[in-house]
Amino acid sequence: MIRPAVAADAGWIADIWNGIIADTLVTFTTVPKTPDAVAQMIAEQTVLVADTQAGFATFGPFRSGPGYAATVEHTVLLSRTARGQGIGTALMQALITEAQDAGHRVMVAAISGENPPAVAFHAALGFQMVAHMPQVGRKSGRWLDLILMQKVLTGVHDGDALPADRV
Numbered sequence: 001m002i003r004p005a006v007a008a009d010a011g012w013i014a015d016i017w018n019g020i021i022a023d024t025l026v027t028f029t030t031v032p033k034t035p036d037a038v039a040q041m042i043a044e045q046t047v048l049v050a051d052t053q054a055g056f057a058t059f060g061p062f063r064s065g066p067g068y069a070a071t072v073e074h075t076v077l078l079s080r081t082a083r084g085q086g087i088g089t090a091l092m093q094a095l096i097t098e099a100q101d102a103g104h105r106v107m108v109a110a111i112s113g114e115n116p117p118a119v120a121f122h123a124a125l126g127f128q129m130v131a132h133m134p135q136v137g138r139k140s141g142r143w144l145d146l147i148l149m150q151k152v153l154t155g156v157h158d159g160d161a162l163p164a165d166r167v
Contacts, residue, residue: 001087002094005047005056010039012053016079025114025144026077028137046098048091054082057091059099062108070105092125100153107153112137113145127151 005013014033020026021033041047047058055078062071074095078088099107109127111118119129127149135143 001051002048002090003051005042005049007039007042009049009056010035010042013047013049013056014038016055016077019080020077025139025142026112026118028112028139028144030139046095046102048094048098050082050087050091052082052087054079054087055091057095059095059107070103071108072099072104072106073108073110088121089125096125096151096153105153107151109149111147111149113147119147119149122149125151
């Protein structure tokens with residue numbers, strides 16, 4: 001059910017993402033994703049998809065610089081009809097495994113304060129709230145809060161080095 005994304009998935013991933021960008025305050029961005037940009041993301045980082053085209057999950061760098069190399073930030077988005085069916089949980093469990101296997105230590109979720117279900121979803125996956133930043137984002141004429149949650153990944157220990165291509 002969950003598999004690595006391929007370039008042919010870029011169109012439907014962009015469609016899901018763009019619906020969320022246009023119709024919600026879940027993401028602070030207002031810039032639509034093009035299939036070409038999504039295909040480039042697929043080529044450059046881990047992207048997993050539900051093979052039913054119901055959703056996707058990805059992670060990438062949390063911040064630039066070698067000191068943050070072991071920390072990643074993720075995105076998980078589902079189509080409206082796929083929510084509440086366990087697809088998001090399956091995507092996240094697979095994504096966490098991918099991050100662990102790549103030697104990452106911490107996964108960060110940056111969640112809109114307008115998305116309480118995402119906070120509950122991440123808490124159920126073992127993420128802890130580490131910050132609530134009031135009014136740091138703006139979209140649709142509104143100031144929006146940002147909630148940061150993180151999960152320390154199991155199997156990754158202090159002092160473990162990332163592979164050279166990850167630093």
